[in-house]
Amino acid sequence: MTRQGGERQVQDMGHGDHLCLAFADDAEQRRVVTAYLAAGLQRGERVLYFADLNEPGQVLGWLEAAGADPGAALGRGQLTVTTADDSYLAAGSFDADTMVATLQQEVHDALAAGWNGLRVSGEMGWALRGVPGAEQLGAYETKVNAVFAGRPALAICQYDARRFGTAQLHEFDRRHPGAVELDALYSDAALRLVPAFRAGQRALRVVGTVDYRTTEALAGVLETVLGWPGDVWVDMSALEFIDLAGMRALARAAERLPAGRRMHVVELAPMLCQVVSVIGWDEHPSLTVSAGEGPA
Template identity: 50%
Template structure:
């Protein structure tokens, strides 16, 4: 499982997303990186229509108008790409991609970057049952090093057994970029199916990692919904880091909460003794132990 920022030409990766916010974060970063590197980018959408994709890419900071006008970005429907002949034919699709790679290189692009939403395969369309065969075989084309692909699968819609098989058809998988990726602290974001942001922490929170921790908390406070903070892999958090957590909870807007999972006994005790457990917007899964007095 790699961060999307690490995807390069030659890669064929899968994104199994739980919510549109996760999908857009990864796909938007994939598109933006390709444009920045001088690659031609093609986006095959199933839902919404191309105008909808162009709109949210623009909201994410992509110069959509300029990229489309210059031919660097093209957004097509599944009907105009995967299902162009009126059915899904792996041989025709691979041949089309190979031709497009050659055309892109001849036009002066550094390569071709393709991303596609694959939910069309869940409809009873001719050839849809051949998707797994296509995903296995097309890897060879991307492995030649002149193109890359990000295949998007909605984990809420694909049956679990089929999604597992499709993921195995790809040499790799991607996720959202880390919010902090230092040696001492790593914070990996993801989304729950209901749209809640989840921040998974690994490492330590102390004075050395305080700037990164404060930046993460600023992101959480501005996320616009409830945020889960998963501490199951956090080794240590100092008192200053705990205070920052409580203060960030107080900045949550519109009644949203900062919800902490897997808080250690030590952290729970500090929150209780300091009174920070009463911070507006803070919720500790499992509650806190009572204060014992001598």
């Protein structure tokens, strides 16, 4: 699924953004969150962080390791790192409208205090604890869009794909106007290979051109992707060109999947789907190729 707002690298975020961050390992989360928070401090914004699985001290440690000075930011009131229990669940339960009102007030207060805007991020794993009101999270994500749209404020909502189910990830992701793009597994002037999530499934997004210069890079990244659990999804919606050697690399990677797992190559140009069919690569039981979004 290609969303209206698309994916955006964290360094390209600006005021008005409300993006979803789905991640599958701690290093991914730390890289994105640290860059996001540090940028807010550097730009003179008020920064709020709502921790859940991580302790507030860990988050402050990320900033310190990145060369920021969280102690000074805390002292001047620019930075607050608190917990989900003291923010989303401050009343002992979750109420979407109350939290929306709280964020609206935070935007007002940040500007009144002379900061250049408000930057927020929250770990959303608290919703899996069975707390009262957690069923309002989807509605909250939709309502909170209005807090940030067109205003000097921005937010990242964090969803750990190891804890949230596929359907849950898809539901919460689609409530956001856009998503954070994770760090590329490979990037040069012609090709970027980026881990992503589509319909709640972990996927590899192929952006640019696969030819004699980049086929080896694609084959190498596919080796990494084969190590992900479950089926392999390869999103070709941003592909500009792929030659036969590139298609062969996909087919060979699919052939190495163990029984019961499949590679789904989706949103491939119809002409290329025909080429795959003519050659017979799609006859292998572990490979499916589709011009559309493919099976959900």
